[in-house]
Amino acid sequence: MKFAGKFSFLSETPSGKRETILAIREEQRGYEGEIISSHGGCEIMKNVVVTDDSFSCSAMVGPCFQTISIKAVGDGKFEGNIKVVKDDGSVDELVAEDVKFSPKKLRALILYATMTKNTEKIAKAMEESFKHYKWETKLFRMTMKKSDWDGQQDELYFDDYDVICLGSPIVAGYPLTVVNKVFSLGAGGELEKNVQKQVDGGGGFKMTADTMKGDASHFDENGPKPPEGPGGPQGGPPPKEFGAWWRRRNCPYPGGPSGDNYQPLGVVFTTYGGGFFGSNESRATLAALKLFLELNNVTVIGQFACCGKEFGPAGLKEGEKPRLMGPGEIADPIIYDTEDGKITSSYFFHGQPWEHPNDRDVLKAKALICDIVEDMFMTYDGKRAQVCSTYESIS
Helix, strand or coil: CCCCEEEEEEEEECCEEEEEEEEEEEECCEEEEEEEECCCCEEECEEEEECCCEEEEEEEECCEEEEEEEEEEECCEEEEEEEEECCCCCEEEEEEEEEEEEECCCEEEEEECCCCCHHHHHHHHHHHHHHHCCCEEEEEECCCCHHHCCCCHHHCCHHHCCEEEEECCCECCECCHHHHHHHCCCCCCHHHHHHHHHHHCCCCCCCCHHHHCHHHHHEECCEECCCCCCCCCCCCCCCCCCCCCCCCCCCCCCCCCCCCCCCCEEEEEEEECCCCCCHHHHHHHHHHHHHHHHCCCCEEEEEEEEECCCCCCCCCCCCCCCCCCCCCCCCCCCEEEECCEEEECCCCCCCCHHHCCCHHHHHHHHHHHHHHHHHHCCCCCCCCCCCCCCEEEEC
C-alpha cells in the first residue's frame, strides 16, 4: 500500500478527545512527514517503519513521547493505536479512533502582490499550467489589508504544498512593501535599529525577543523558541497581527547545522516596466524573493521575469512619443512588416510596451511551470525527482 497522504484520527487526552494528523510524504529516501496535533504542535516523524499493510512512527507530541501505528484492514478501512510514554516512565496504550485516510495530491501555492495586474496575469498563467496537470492550486494575492489575511492561515502553510510560487512587481528596484513586510525578518524596522544601537555601543548583537521585535520575536539567542499559542508552550504560533506564519514548525536557523524540515520546490517571478536598461532590472527583485523563500526552507529552482505595462517613462500608448527633457523633437518610430502585420517599434528596451505581458509572455510563464511539473513530479516511480537543475525565463 502507498501511505503518502494524510491520516487523521481521534484519541483520548487529559483534556478530552483531540484530533491528530499524520502528514506523510514518500521521498527518494523513503517515507517522511510530520505529526500535527489539534492544538497546533507539529513534529517531524522519527522511527518510521513500513510494511505492506502498516505504518508506524514516533515523535514528541506535547510533553510525551508517542509511537503511532496504523494498519489497513481492507476496503479503505484502518485501525490504529498510540503508545504514550510519560515523564515518569509509565506507558499508556490508547486506541486511534475514527481513522481516515486521504491519498496525497500534488498542490501548488501561488503568492503574489500586484499593482497594475501585470504580475497577477503571470500568476494566473502559472495557475493554469498547474491545473492542466490536475494539481490543487491556491492563488493568494498579498495586500496590506489585514482583513484579506483573516481566515487564510490554514491554507498558507508551506508544509502542505509541493511547489511555492512567489511573485511581485518592481518599485524602485525592489519588491512591493507588503512582500517585504510579510517575509523579511525585520530589515528596515526595529531589528535594524536594535542591531545598529548595540554595535554603536560596542557590544555584539544578540538575538532575543526584545531585540528582534515583531514577527521575528519567536527567536532568541539559542535559536527558535517553542511557539506559544492554543494548548500552551507546545501549541502552535499565535495569530500574526499582519501576514501569516509560513511553517507550522519553526524552521532550523537558516544555514544552521539542522535541516530536517520538509523543503518544497519554489518559483519566483516578477514583471517590470520595460524602460531603463531592460530585463536586468528584474535581477535584484528575483534575488530578494528567492531569499525570502529560502529563509523558509524552500528550494527555489525557477525564476521568471517579463515586461509589463508601466506608468513610468515607457508607459506609452501606441503611436505616442516620449517627452524630452530639453528642446528638440524625437523622430517618429519605424514601422516594421511581419507575416502577421505591421509592428510599431519602441523607444525603449521592449517592443510594444503597451501590450505586455503579451500572449508570448504568458506562454513562457506557462511553459516554465509545465517543464517543472513534468521533469520533477511526473517521474517513473511517482517520487519527486532530485533537484539537479534550474529553470529560468528572463526576457
